[in-house]
Structure formats: structure tokens, C-alpha cells
Amino acid sequence: VLVPEGLITPCLLVEAAVLEANIAAMARRAQDLGAGLRPHAKTHKCLEIAVRQLAAGAVGLTVATVAEAEVFAAVCDDLFIAYPLWVDARRGARLRALAERARVRVGVDSAESAEALARHVGDAVAVVVEVDSGHHRSGVDPALAGVVAVAAARAGLPVAGVFTFPGHSYAPGSGSTAAADEAAVLTRAAESIRAAGLPVEVRSGGSTPSAAATVAGAVSELRPGVYVFGDSQQLELGSCLPGDVALVAVGTVVSRCADRVILDAGSKVLGADRPAWASGFGTVLGHPAARVLALSEHHATVHWPQALPDLGSTVAVVPNHVCNAVNLADELLVTNAGEVVDRWAVAARGANT
Amino acid sequence: VLVPEGLITPCLLVEAAVLEANIAAMARRAQDLGAGLRPHAKTHKCLEIAVRQLAAGAVGLTVATVAEAEVFAAVCDDLFIAYPLWVDARRGARLRALAERARVRVGVDSAESAEALARHVGDAVAVVVEVDSGHHRSGVDPALAGVVAVAAARAGLPVAGVFTFPGHSYAPGSGSTAAADEAAVLTRAAESIRAAGLPVEVRSGGSTPSAAATVAGAVSELRPGVYVFGDSQQLELGSCLPGDVALVAVGTVVSRCADRVILDAGSKVLGADRPAWASGFGTVLGHPAARVLALSEHHATVHWPQALPDLGSTVAVVPNHVCNAVNLADELLVTNAGEVVDRWAVAARGANT
Numbered sequence: 001v002l003v004p005e006g007l008i009t010p011c012l013l014v015e016a017a018v019l020e021a022n023i024a025a026m027a028r029r030a031q032d033l034g035a036g037l038r039p040h041a042k043t044h045k046c047l048e049i050a051v052r053q054l055a056a057g058a059v060g061l062t063v064a065t066v067a068e069a070e071v072f073a074a075v076c077d078d079l080f081i082a083y084p085l086w087v088d089a090r091r092g093a094r095l096r097a098l099a100e101r102a103r104v105r106v107g108v109d110s111a112e113s114a115e116a117l118a119r120h121v122g123d124a125v126a127v128v129v130e131v132d133s134g135h136h137r138s139g140v141d142p143a144l145a146g147v148v149a150v151a152a153a154r155a156g157l158p159v160a161g162v163f164t165f166p167g168h169s170y171a172p173g174s175g176s177t178a179a180a181d182e183a184a185v186l187t188r189a190a191e192s193i194r195a196a197g198l199p200v201e202v203r204s205g206g207s208t209p210s211a212a213a214t215v216a217g218a219v220s221e222l223r224p225g226v227y228v229f230g231d232s233q234q235l236e237l238g239s240c241l242p243g244d245v246a247l248v249a250v251g252t253v254v255s256r257c258a259d260r261v262i263l264d265a266g267s268k269v270l271g272a273d274r275p276a277w278a279s280g281f282g283t284v285l286g287h288p289a290a291r292v293l294a295l296s297e298h299h300a301t302v303h304w305p306q307a308l309p310d311l312g313s314t315v316a317v318v319p320n321h322v323c324n325a326v327n328l329a330d331e332l333l334v335t336n337a338g339e340v341v342d343r344w345a346v347a348a349r350g351a352n353t
Numbered sequence: 354v355l356v357p358e359g360l361i362t363p364c365l366l367v368e369a370a371v372l373e374a375n376i377a378a379m380a381r382r383a384q385d386l387g388a389g390l391r392p393h394a395k396t397h398k399c400l401e402i403a404v405r406q407l408a409a410g411a412v413g414l415t416v417a418t419v420a421e422a423e424v425f426a427a428v429c430d431d432l433f434i435a436y437p438l439w440v441d442a443r444r445g446a447r448l449r450a451l452a453e454r455a456r457v458r459v460g461v462d463s464a465e466s467a468e469a470l471a472r473h474v475g476d477a478v479a480v481v482v483e484v485d486s487g488h489h490r491s492g493v494d495p496a497l498a499g500v501v502a503v504a505a506a507r508a509g510l511p512v513a514g515v516f517t518f519p520g521h522s523y524a525p526g527s528g529s530t531a532a533a534d535e536a537a538v539l540t541r542a543a544e545s546i547r548a549a550g551l552p553v554e555v556r557s558g559g560s561t562p563s564a565a566a567t568v569a570g571a572v573s574e575l576r577p578g579v580y581v582f583g584d585s586q587q588l589e590l591g592s593c594l595p596g597d598v599a600l601v602a603v604g605t606v607v608s609r610c611a612d613r614v615i616l617d618a619g620s621k622v623l624g625a626d627r628p629a630w631a632s633g634f635g636t637v638l639g640h641p642a643a644r645v646l647a648l649s650e651h652h653a654t655v656h657w658p659q660a661l662p663d664l665g666s667t668v669a670v671v672p673n674h675v676c677n678a679v680n681l682a683d684e685l686l687v688t689n690a691g692e693v694v695d696r697w698a699v700a701a702r703g704a705n706t
Contacts, residue, residue, distance in 0.1 A: 138608035255491035
């Protein structure tokens, strides 16, 4: 990413050509696997990027909330809310309105939540049963997928299939294990639903760190999100290379001394995410020896063992977790060869409900 | 904090009576110390809260960015940007416009940044020299405060005094040490400036975890921020009690199994901050045995060793770092005895530039 002159910092830059290459590469990967690509839009939250993903062959979009679905319904008529929603009357009314604009599928991982959903939306949305493939967050044991599916069907909901998030891919060297777990669990969950007498159209999985290892035939659709931008976590997991990073935060050097540089891009710009295995709070592009030691809200404290950059100069930092960085911004500056060529609104920023 | 029925989750609640009590308590503390209180508005970013702090006797507000100053100039005519700004022509023009609405002071920690500031604002704003009291972020050694002050004065800037942020108070048991360091460093820095022939009107310090230990006479003004709400970090540092917590994030139980509960309030609501010494990613109010083990963007994974709460019920979580949680929200719901009585816009959300 070439940083233009004269930016008002802190800000987020997206290099258009790298973004397009990432979109195309994952589209090819899904095609090679014989799976549909349904990118997770929570990463970018931008209509302009969703449109590019759909133009490159995505079968629809994944979102995490009803509010995100409401935003992306402007450009997409096939939405999967990959989340075990608890639906009350108000959320139900929003889902029914959404279902008039798009095909809507919703995650479910308990009989109770399926019944609450059915009570408020009837059969206007279909459900996909969430199963746990090793991330131990939401999702049932695959042996119980049939039980949840039957409860949903009895409540009157169309059952589309099963999904999992192999989020345990977010640890060094775990991509292949997570992909193998995903394949095994989706297969067992699909069997559990079929054994209960229901069809399974969808076996949905995928994450950026496991995408290279996804087992062909095990998934009918993939839901990676971060791949559009890459980030410091993906760099350290080996699931992208520096040249694949499409988004950086740009900060100005506001203070420096000895081997320390302070940038005006802190946790209110980069996000505070830091897994235990990460080397810092982000990666300084082009300066592999620099380490982002600490973030305050408006300061990044960077250990800089080489010649220090000038006060007032700009430094590009790759955020650890790009989804949270994007959600802190109102807009992304789109660049091409060091020029700002467009500004994209983060249309679904804060769309948490 | 009593959680009202029928909330749309996730959301942030502020209990008005607790907020008012916190504002009054810190006002008393500053008075006891004979210091002015200049609360840091980056914590709350709300005009309504700033107005209450000023009504309780605050001498002005502290902010971190020019953009925050622009927001709070609507209700306050005495603003300190406690940050070593790097000022170019555009930021300079904004500072000059601001200086027509309010008295503006700006942090400085190098001759170069003082000269850049003077080049673009003339003498429209005064500077306060930042010194490092042990947090090792920005700020010079106190022995060098006079050098920076003289450079600023030669560039034509009024020099108001010295400031430090004793941020090393953010570790268990460190409040008193940080306060002692703050006192020593502000005294030495003031001597350094006086020895250079310049007057010192302001000796500014303060942080919420060190406020109870602030050395009387060492500071002329205090800049704590978090005290208005409290948060999980302050609870674990012992600088507030559960009854002092004025802000919680409310999530709905969307999934549960064995000893695990999933809430719909993740890192896009609570923020991902987690210092190494914290017991988790937040505190579950009223359930001390529950631990927020992990945050995804839209999931809090809570270890819940007792009887699990019902699916669809709400749970109040105290964020680890309230400043970042507030900055993720568009509004705060104000409650009184379990009723939502008002909604305050997070007017300075995202005001990072």
C-alpha cells in the first residue's frame, strides 16, 4: 500500500487493486472447491465491496446481525445471518420486512430459539442449524443437529441445512486441523438431520485462516470475511502475505525518543484486539523490526530499533483484526498508486442489533 | 444498575444517579486537594455529561484530539488538548477557529512540534509541556521540560506549564507509586521551566486509578476520565466498587450449554481491551463467579458455573475499558430505577482527527 501525501490522520486506506485481487483469489478458491462463496460482510461493512464480491460470483452475503442484513439488502437479495439470533416481536418484525426484500436464512442452535423465531416470523425465513466444530462458542454437538432441525421444522420453519465456524483456525498452525474438524462435523451434522427425515441443502463453513485447507466436498458454501483486506493476524498465521494486505491504518509520528515512536493511531482506530500469540498490536508495513508494543486510545507505542522516522511523517500500520478497525471508522479512503481515488462509507458501522 | 425490560440488545446503559454521584465524588476529591478538576471527556464523549461535570465545578475539559475539542466547544470555553499534536496547515486552521470560541491549550513534547504549532497558529493557543512520569509513552524527561518550553516560547507560543499522565497506575497496586512519580516529575519539570526563566501556571496530572493517592500540592489540576462510569479495570484495580459502576453493556443470552453462556454483546460493543492482569473481558454484574472468557465481534463467551440464565434473558456486563466501549456506540440509554429516561448521543464518537 502506497501512502498518499497530505492525509489527515488517523485514517484507514484501502488499496483498490489489492482488494480486487483478494476478491478474485477467494472466488477462484471457492470455485476450485466446487462451493458457493458467501463472504462475511461484517469485515468490510461497505456496499461498494459487497457489490464487487457479488460481481465476482459470490452467491450471496453473510452477515452477523439483523441490522447488517438491513444495510446489505440494498445490494444483495440472498442473505444469511450466521448467528443464533434470539428473536422477539420487534426483531421478528424487522426480519419479516427483510424477507420481503431478500431470501433470508438465520442461524439457530436450540429448540427454544427456533420456536421464538417461528412465533414471530412464521415461515418467512429459513433456518440453518449451527454446530460446534471446535471453537466452543455457539453451536450444538453435530449429533444433536437433527434434534434442533426437527424442533425448527415442527415449529413451521423451513430447514436449509447446517453451518459451523471453524474459529479455532485462529491459532498458529491450526488451519488444517480446523478445516478437517469442520469437514467431519458438517458431515456428521448433515447425517443427523437426514436421519431425522429432513433434507440438507446447505453445508456452510469457512474462515480465512482455514480456507487454503478446506476439504473439497465437505462444504457447499464458504463464508470467509477477512480475506478481502488481510490483517496482522492473518500475516502472523501465514494466511496472507504482506503484498496481500489491502487495508492499513495511517498514523502520524507525534513523539519519539530513543528507540520509541508514538503514532496518533491508537485503539480507537486499530482496535484493541491482541491474541496471546500475536507479536504486538499490529504490523508496521515495510518495517518488520518495528513492534507495536502498546496501544492507548490515541497513541500507538512502537518499538523502532532502526533510524527513527521524522516527527510529522506518516507510518502505515496493519491492524491485528481488521473487522474491528473498520467498525471504528466512518469511511475508508480508497487508493490507487498512492492517490486517493474514492471514499467508501462504512455503511454498516455499529450495526450491532 | 437495574436493567429495564424490553431493551433492544446489545446496548449501553448509564444509571443517572450513579453517574451524578461519581461526578460529585471526584469534584470533592479535587477540592480536597486544592486542585482544579478538568475531566477527560474522551471517556464519555457526551455533551450532557460534560455539562454536568462543569456544573459540579470542573474548571474546563480535557480532550485528546482537535475533533473532540470541536465537539465540546459547544458547551465549554476552556479546553486542554492533552496530546502532543503534530500540527500542519489544516489542523492549524482548525485550532485557530477553535481558539475564537474557547481558551485552548495544547500538549507539546518536542521543539519541532512546538515550532510546527507556532508556524500554523501563531500565539492563538498556549502550550503545556508533556513529561513522562513512568508510563513511557509520550512526554520528555522532566529535566528537559525547560528546553521544550524555551523552544516553544522562542517560537512565539505562550507556555502555560507542564502535564503528565501517570498511566502506569493501570496495574494492580500501582496507584500510589504512580501518584508519587507524578508528584516528583511535575515538581522537577516545573523547576526546569522556571530555571529557564519561564513561569509555570499549570501542573496537570491525574488518572482514575491514582486519584485517591494524588499528592496534595503537587498538581494544580487533575484530568481523570474513567471515574464518571467506572469499568471492570477499575473494579479489578480497586479504584471503584460495584456500586460505583454507572455504565453497563446489556446483552441477550442467545446460546448456552453446560457451563457456557453466549451473549450478543461482543468486541464491537465491549471493546477488545484486555490487560494481562484482568480476569477476563469484563465483569458480569451481580454474578461474580461468571467470567467473560472470550469475545468475538458479536459473541461474549461467558463461563457460568452456576444455574444458567434463560435463553432470551438479558445480562449486564461491565466493559474492561469503558472509553472504548462508549466510542463504539451511537447513544447511551440513561436509566433511573430500571426505566429508560433519556438517550444521550455519543457526540464525539470517532472524533479521532
